[in-house]
Amino acid sequence: MSALSQFRNFTQRLPQTDLMPTLFIGHGSPMNGIENNEFSESWVDLAKHIPIPKAVLVVSAHWYTHGTFVTAMDFPGTIHDFGGFPQALFDVQYPAPGNPKLAAEIPGLIHSTPVGLDHDWGLDHGTWTVVRHMYPNADIPVLQLSIDYTKSPEQHYEIAKEIYALRKKAILVIGSGNMVHNLRMLSWEMINGGGYDWAIEMNDKFKNLIANGDFQPLINYRNLGSDAMLAIPTPEHYLPLIYTLGMKNDKEEVSFFNDKAVGGSLTMTSVLVG
Helix, strand or coil, X not given: CCHHHHHHHHHHCCCCCCCCCEEEEECCCHHHHCCCCHXXXXXXXXXXXXXXXXXXXXXXXXXXXXXXXXXXXXXXXXCCCCCCCCHXXXXXXXXXXXXXXXXXXXXXXXXXXXXXXXCCCCECHHHHHHHHHHCCCCXXXXXXXXXXXXXXXXXXXXXXXXXXXXXXXXXXXXXXXXXXXXXXXXXXXXXXXCECHHHHHHHHHHHHHHHCCCCHHHHCHXXXXXXXXXXXXXXXXXXXXXXXXXXXXXXXXXXXXXXXXXXXCEXXXXXXXX
């Protein structure tokens, strides 16, 4: 059975609950935004098997800020925050609306740090390359929550707990990054699949800890050894995972999809909570 067939069988068994699921999505290359491949097709299928959200809030690896902010404009722009890709990728516009009313409610949920309302950022490729496959009609409001680079993983985990209430309001919260993300060690020979031993071993370790609900070592990932430092040389692509884990309650199960290494030093492994 193909990976996509397995994923479709998996999504068809998803339970229906009043609590919106939450996701960590390995977004990988910006080209996934315009390609129909195993990763983007799974995002399409997933959207068909979870409840339709009233809005989507994305914690993207690519909005890394001093302070915490949420996009609060009526119509966030499509940001092409990359270089060296085909013109077709730069031509993409994802005209989803924002939701200023929802944005204004988020600072009231987060008590551990001030949250600013941003009117300048928009939707970066950690958001639109994924969400345009899930909701191609661009008719669901999309917001972003920034990652404050001055805060520790533990502090980000606490922020995630504070926005858990959004799941009760039919808001789909997505962490978008990559569990293993080391572009300096990228192998073009393995670009279509395959990973270094350390990348696969760390990805498996991360999955085992997630499956067992043992989140503290994931929060304190710097204590996991030298391979963890290879997997996470900088934290911005890893911290969205911490947000997804922080929004899990004790009764929920987790499942994995798109569990594949590419380019030697990246993994697309994604997590569904709920």
